[in-house]
């Protein structure tokens with residue numbers, strides 16, 4: 001059997017469809033983040049973008065997202081290496097760093113359910129940013145959990 005595309009192609013060699021299928025739908029990149037001025041590290045909050053559907057963890061207006069949320073960044077093979085705020089679990093970041101896809105990634109497991117089982121999804125953890133000011137974000141910090149082990 002031929003090796004799957006994510007093992008044989010670089011990010012820039014992937015088709016549009018392959019590229020889109022890499023997103024595991026965790027919703028982590030749609031959380032508000034703060035940058036620590038001293039360390040340059042990014043700190044996540046539980047406050048999610050107003051367009052994130054908290055049930056499905058998908059963008060509720062993907063097509064128009066850049067018109068509605070001006071700082072929403074479209075991932076590309078060129079900018080992935082530069083986006084220090086991408087979560088370590090993110091498939092694009094993982095592949096760019098040569099770490100492959102994890103056991104819970106839907107392309108590996110065959111089901112999106114494993115993203116929740118592994119505790120990678122923001123489902124049940126995040127809430128909307130609505131009503132939270134930029135200055136209040138510091139009160140909503142959240143350390144992203146590491147993935148749980150695969151159930152035997």
Ligand code: SF4
Nearest residue numbers: 023024026027029090
């Ligand atoms: S963090 Fe990466 S894998 Fe998760 S939703 Fe964002 S782009 Fe997709």
Ligand code: SF4
Nearest residue numbers: 030049052059065072
């Ligand atoms: S506009 Fe959509 S894709 Fe962009 S950060 Fe918000 S929920 Fe995520």
